[in-house]
Amino acid sequence: MSVLVLAEHDNKEIKPSTLNTVTAAAKLGGDVVLLVAGQGCADAGAAAAKIKGVSKVLVADAPAYAHHLAENVAPLVVGLAPDYSHVLAPASTYGKNIMPRVAALLDVGQVSDISGIESPDTFVRPIYAGNAMATVQSKDKIKVITVRSTSFDAAPAEGGSAAVESAAAGADTGLTEFLRLESQKNERPELTTARIVISGGRGMQAGDNFKMLEAIADKLGAAVGASRAAVDAGFVPNDYQVGQTGKIVAPELYIAVGISGAIQHLAGMKDSKVIVAINKDEEAPIFQVADYGLVADLFKALPELTEELSK
């Protein structure tokens, strides 16, 4: 039995979510083979070979894979899949885009966003925004799975010495064309892997006020997140959204500021180790999950917090 893991990377580096996925793959038993599909991705391939627990790295280097378009990457994975019992990818927008396409082409179901492994064919996954946990069994010959990163430890990025082989690359289907990426460069840690996250909600009132959160984030080495309401209002970009339909985070410390605590928001952060809520409404549902609750006006509390952290 061997497990194929579709690695998420930017041609140079392997994304942290891949390391969590490797841990999930190792739990299934058998060899773990990493597939790095990209263009000019030799560096990513070399980095993949160092991940502990990986026995082989397949590098598919071709123009068709430059932008990870599902139409091009899925057939590559489908071609390799029959040699494996499982095909895994992180449940990031990368994996969510490609893997169902792989599953359908293989005529198998997909198990999305697993948070636990009971046996090689039985998995635990959250449903209803994490308000219920389902144990599901896959009857398919090849199991296609996406993995919730926050539920599995990261495999060590160093210490392995896997063989690197090249995989035969396919052609561009021509169905889809990449035009551009619009992203704000951000010097802070990445939301899904940060040790501390501070998020703002509608209570922040304006995008400019997020500067108050950024000041605290800089002191704590934290990432900045947001509720959907804050993103919808245009305070911050879409990739800040934490929740059922945004990013799932589970940092050591999550600080929710001016966020009411709707179930869809809780779905994205309730597995955090320590939760702090700052909200002026003492009835706000966020306090039901907060380890430390501060009932206060955030416009008063945040400057105080910045000052206190400087002491």
Place this chain on the structure above:
Amino acid sequence: MKILVPVKRVVDANIKVRVKADGTGVETQNVKMSMNPFCEIAVEQAIRLKEAGKATEIIAVSCGVAQSQETLRTALAMGADRGILVETDVALEPLAIAKLLKAVVEKEQPGLVILGKQAIDNDCNQTGQMLAALLGWPQGTFISKLEMGDGSAEVTREIDGGLEVIKIKLPAIVTVDLRLNEPRYASLPNIMKAKKKPIETLKPDALGVDVNPRVVTLKVVEPPKRNAGVKVPDVKTLVEKLRNEAKVI
């Protein structure tokens, strides 16, 4: 150009579901059911394209129990032209739904299929991508912007690293994210009018699709409970607790 919009009937987004005591699933008896919020956004987008003269007919399709008629009526009241119900009591999974939808696509020949990115009950996020695979069509997933061109569409995708803009050839599949639009409410006159719009009922067998599950649910349980902690009187105490009690900063 025809647009097909698959819509799912789910437990209303505002309801906190309860897990059944026997562990077989969540309570859906006497619980308010609604159209999946992402599907509402999909219907809205189709209507806007029709209003802009870029589509001729909108067909809403739902797969599932007979009551999914209500979800189709909601789509019709919003502005869809007709409905198709693929009726079955079998609990359908995304692969089966994608196969049923493929059969409907082959029958109706739409130029665009607009789906939600995710159903808020199973949180699968699979059906659109699977349908695209089965048809061999391009996919624009998790979109927050859609611009129709000649023979192609330009879509903006919400991805983990920001926004990605891609061009997809038509016919195509798109799955919509929350910020694509703000769905309209159906007006009373339109709700009345929707009662007269046609809904065709089909059966999986007639479409030649095997809907037997590949992934079976063994049990459903409550997630681990998280207890409320303490309220702190001021910022100073908060920082002191985080430093010395929780030791996280």
